[in-house]
Amino acid sequence: MSxxxxxxxxxxxDGDPLQQSGTVWRCSAGHSFDIARQGYTHLLPVQNKRSRDPxxxxxxxxARQRFLNAGHYRPIAEALSRAVLAGLPADxxxxxxxxxxxEGYYLRELAKATRDGQSLxxxxLDISKWAVLCAAKQDKRASWVVGSNANLPVQPGTLDRLLCLFGFPVYSEFARVLKPGGLLLQVDAGPDHLRELREIIYPTLKPERTGDAQVPQGFTHLSTDTVRYPLELTGAQQIADLLSMTPHLYRANAEGRARVASLESLTVSVDVRVTHLVRDTVG
Structure with a gap:
């Protein structure tokens, strides 16, 4: 394992390659970016920020760190790691x-799953400096950068695997940085994901979207796997941490958040889709 x-x-x-020299990354035009003492690099220009602290x-x-480190989403991490490592050449x-x-949970779990003879x-990358700081403090083996999916600070055609979990995919950028034949693994909520939590928060649930999602340009759909299991949460802190990880924290009204805050236990359905998309070799 490496x-x-x-x-x-x-x-x-400017998109030019960065070269590391000591604790600084530099491009040929002279732009330089310091590596923080915690081990991460800030590669999100101020003009690309939509807020002061995005x-x-x-x-x-x-909250995310507590929830994930407790192992609540480990089956998702295990499915993702299997997909990443499948078919990797040993040499x-x-x-x-x-x-x-x-905060880096899924990359840490991937590193744990890597076996002898495999090298990653x-x-x-995250737009939140707090997330990247937390990730860098927990694992020094990876590169950690503050950046945006809309302008990935990655050289073209250099990635074999790209993960996007419950996030904001920018397929044109993903296609640019993946090698031809590289694999995009996208994790999204299924129709029953956290249904019990949503039923408590909202008076009625929106009808689920029907029909297959379109395959993004530059990619071919290989397969979609389902990860589904019941998750029992005990204590108000675990429930609050889960809510803090979801967009429902902002979408719910005060009454809905109060109903969740009054709970001491809750069993929810975890229902996610792991979509495998391969970067086309042409185009």
């Missing part, structure tokens, strides 16, 4: 990006 930092970073200002807050990241290092890595160069 886990190393991803090196093929690109300047977020992404998950420090409190939301802490080369595969480059893997988690686009929207949060890992990159975790």
């Amino acid at each position: 886990i190393t930092p991803f090196q093929a970073l690109a300047c977020p200002l 992404g998950d807050s420090k409190e939301m990241v802490a 080369t290092t595969a480059n893997c990006l988690d686009a929207g890595c949060g 160069a890992l990159l975790g």
Whole structure:
């Protein structure tokens, strides 16, 4: 097993390759980006920010860390790791990006699942500096960067695997940075995901979308797997942490949040889809 930092970073200002020299990344035009003492690099130019502090807050990241480190989503991580590692050649290092890595749980679990003879160069990227800071503190083997999926600071055609979990896919960028034949693994909520929580929050649930999602340009759909299981939460803290990880934290009204806050236990359905998309070799 070999886990190393991803090196093929690109300047977020001009797209030129970045070269590391000590604790600084530089491009040929002279743009430089310091590696923080905690081990991450900020590659999100201020002009690309939509707010002063985008992404998950420090409190939301802490809630996510508690929830994921408790193992509640380990079956998802295991399914994802199997998909990443399947078919990897044993004589080369595969480059893997988690686009929207949060506090790094899924890359840490992937590193644990890597076996002898397999080699991965890992990159975790998130728009939240608090998430990337948390990830860098927990694992020094990967490269961690603050950045945006809309402008990935990654050199073209350098990735073998790209992960996007419950996030915001930008398929044109994903296609740009993946090698031909590279694999995009996308994890999305299924129709019953956290249904019991949603039934408590909202008076009525929106009808589920019908029909198959379109395959994004530049990709071919290989398969879609389902990960489904009941999850029992005990204590108000676990329930609050789960809510903090979801968009329902902002969508729910005060009454809905209060109903959730009054709970001491809750069993919810975990229902997610793992979609395998391969980067076309032409186009």
